[in-house]
Amino acid sequence: MTRWESYLVSATRVIDGYDGTLPLHHFLKQFFKQNPQMGGRDRRWISQLVYAFYRMGHLWKGIMPVQDRILSGLFLCETQGNEILAAFRPEWNEQVSLTLPEKLAIVSFNGETVTPAAIFPFADELSAGIDAAAFANAYFVQPYLFIRVRKQQQQAVTALLQEAGITYEWRTDDLLALPNGTKIETLIPRKDWYEIQDASSRETGRLFKPAAKQQWWDCCAASGGKSLLLLDTAPAVRLTVSDVRSSILENLANRFYAAGVQFDERKVLDLTQPVPKGTFSHSGFDGIILDAPCSGSGTWGRTPENLYFFEQRRIATFQSLQQRIATNVAPLLKPGGALIYITCSVFKQENEEVVKYICEQTGLQWQEGGLIAGYENGADTMFAARLVK
Ligand SMILES: C[S@@+](CC[C@H](N)C(=O)[O-])C[C@H]1O[C@@H](n2cnc3c(N)ncnc32)[C@H](O)[C@@H]1O
Structure with missing residues (x-):
């Protein structure tokens, strides 16, 4: 077997054994640990082939043979010739530097050519302003x-x-x-x-508009990406951080230490429950950042395996979680305060529909913000809205 054949065989083994439960990069790490004979170059190639397969999204999923799907994905993703295409699809290797639309017109299976709806079949669920075709095609371009x-x-x-x-x-x-x-x-x-920090995540910070000495709460803080952005913009802000996972708040503390910044208060809170009275040492917040748990569909350009395994019914579960968290945190805003609602989702049910729900339920007003169409410039796609009391 040639080196290139063995790469294809190994990539197929990974794909056959992977069910989407672990992040793909963890699964690959495990695979390489079990196959220590594979060197750095082998690992890079096999990973590239596996990712090329998942970048095809739902295109001919389950019907196109795995190796054909890998090679089609490789042709669509790469812009320069390489040994694998030269070995298995020499005619494509000659054409690899064509534009993406030109290459999409070349790839076919069972007489069908590529359509954006076949790559990303959830177009009806997209937030307003997303160009479904451009969004689907962006899967073939690695984000920065x-x-x-x-x-x-x-x-x-x-x-x-x-x-x-x-x-x-x-x-x-x-x-x-x-x-x-x-x-x-x-x-x-x-x-x-x-x-x-992704460009779109950086962009959400433009809605914060904090003033010195204000009290802010990053209520789904995770390891603190938005918190650090806030404090870099306004170092004199007094910040409370919370998350349902205490371990992730440890990561946040380490990151804050490395960055040389501090928070005021840290809490482990499950915000699907109302916040008990007396939880915080003061009466309310001037600003709340709610970077909500979500489908992450705006970041699937980095983790295309999530597109491959996604089931549409999960959107409604995220929406109801987001609604519960938002209605539990909104009462802690001071009059005149701002809730910054953020997701890295492209689905309207998690974005504008949740914002409308929050406004109806809590009386907050949608002041500015909306979709951040990162897919247009090699970044994640996000949604961020500033709601005021
Ligand atoms: C999108 S992440 C936040 C990312 C973070 N703001 C950043 O910029 O790095 C969402 C966070 O919400 C947390 N979360 C999920 N369910 C929650 C709940 N019921 N109550 C509070 N936090 C929750 C998750 O643990 C996760 O860390």
């Missing part, structure tokens, strides 16, 4: 790695990237787009110089 660089360190970071010969693009004065897979931790050893 974005880092938000702290103000005083922008020159130093640029110098390190130039020295290492990494291509980079400043998208705003503090946001850098880098090729996916850039080993940023090794390139920039100082953890307090930057945060890994």
Whole structure:
């Protein structure tokens, strides 16, 4: 068997054994641990082939043979020729640098050509403003790695990237787009110089508009991406953080320590339940960030396995969770305060429909914000709305 044949066989073994329960990168890690004879190059190739398969989304899912699907995905995702295509689809290898629409017209199966609805079959569920075809086709383009660089360190970071010969693009004065897979931790050893943060996630911060000394609450804080963004914009804000998972708040504490910033209060709270009186040391908040648990469908360009395994009925479960959390936190807003409702979902049921529900149930008003169409520029797609009391 040639090296290239054995890569295809290994990728097929991974795909056959994977049921979507674990994140794909964890599953691959386990697979490589069980196959220590595979070196770095083998691992890179096999991972690339497996991801190419999942980037096809629901296209001919379950009917196209796995190896054909891998090769079709590889042809659509790559822009330069490579040994695998040269070995198994030499005619495609010649055409690999065509535009994506040109390549989509070439790939076919059983006489059918590619349609966006076959890749992403949930188009009817999309939030207003999403171009379903452009969104589906974006699955074949790997999103960038974005880092938000702290103000005083922008020159130093640029110098390190130039020295290492990494291509980079400043998208705003503090946001850098880098090729996916850039080993940023090794390139920039100082953890307090930057945060890994997607461009759309950075964009949500424009709705915060905090004032010094205000009391804010990041109520689904996870490891603190939005909290750090808030404190970098307004260091004098008094911040409470909470999450249902205490372990993730440990990660947040470590991240805050590395960044040299502090929160006021930390709580483990299940916000599907009303917040008990006396939970906080003060009476209410000027701002609440609700970065809600969601389908994550706006980030599936990074984790295409989630698109492959997604079942539409799960959207309603997320919606009801979001509604419960929002109606439990809204009463803790001070008059004039703002609730920033955020998801990384592309589904209207989790986005505008939840915002309408919050407004109806709590009397808050949708002041500004909405869809952040990251798929247009190599970023995640998110939704962020500022609601005021
Ligand atoms: C989208 S993540 C938040 C990401 C975070 N804000 C950031 O920027 O890194 C949603 C968080 O909601 C938390 N969560 C889920 N169910 C919850 C509940 N019932 N009450 C409180 N938090 C919950 C999850 O543990 C998860 O950390």
